[in-house]
Amino acid sequence: MKIDYPLNFVKTSNIIETGKLLDKFLPSEKSYVVVSGPTKSNLISLDILKSLKNKPKASFKININSHNKIDSIRYEISSMNVNYIVSIGGGVATDFAKRLAYLSCIDLISVPTTVSNDGMASPIAVISENNRKKSLIGKMPDIIIVPIEIIKEAPLKFIKAAILDTLSNISAVNDWYYADENINLNTSQSMAINLSKMAASMILNIKNLLLDDERVLDTILDVQLLSGMAMTIAGSSRPCSGSEHIISHALDELGVAEQLLHGEKVGSISEFTLFMQGKSDKNVSRLLRNLGIKKGIPGFENMTKNEMIKVFRLSKILRPERKNILDKYDEQELYEKYINFLGE
């Protein structure tokens, strides 16, 4: 993967300021299309577009980020001579636009309307394929404009999920060390690890963690940029995604804990994967309890032993190329470790 940084990361206050800034990036000689989500972010995009002097060639409302949908829009815009794709929306619209921009080789301006995971400034796009989510290469946005007032309006569980996705960096990095003992010899890998750990420690060091505090939001945006940089330098999601993400993907595939956001799942699971790595961290546990999260893998509280074993069995085969701590044990042993973890 080519190392690719966002050229610009700007925080704006509201829709008007965002429109003014977009006007500067999109003068009349530039042509662009807009990708937004289906509901709230579509309304926000209409509001922003109203104020722009240069209007888009087309606008697309996205409710599913599937390969087919990406291909059909890619085909549609291929004859439009477009300079920019502008995405205005949450996770689905952003992932869609990142993949579309990557495949079409078109520059990307991203206006996130929520933050709930580290996808805002990463070169990874999560795409659905046959009900299975896949992390694929996407284009790192060239310009990111974050409208703070809009992000603040999103439910606080998005902020909580973003904190927890960053927290999972600690277990992800441990897995990477486990997979590759020569990691410190590789400068780009060790830089990626430093950035990832820095993001997690900034989260752990927030004093007085109040989800509706603007300073907390500010920190969350900063750590997301760090996590995105870490993934870019590594050329993969490795520094921010380890065994905790793999177990979470297994839950997704089995339709467990679907009411929770990605970040909520991976952050909670990381307490267990840290235990498995022999690196339980009381600061991580304390933060989870502060956020009202009970110890344990989400959904496991309602499962039988066999159901839990099934999750571990699936986790072990989901990403065979990504060595991690789960490889060390069979599913029965993982179940036993889990019971030990709960009783610890």
Ligand SMILES: [Zn+2]
């Ligand atoms: Zn994640």
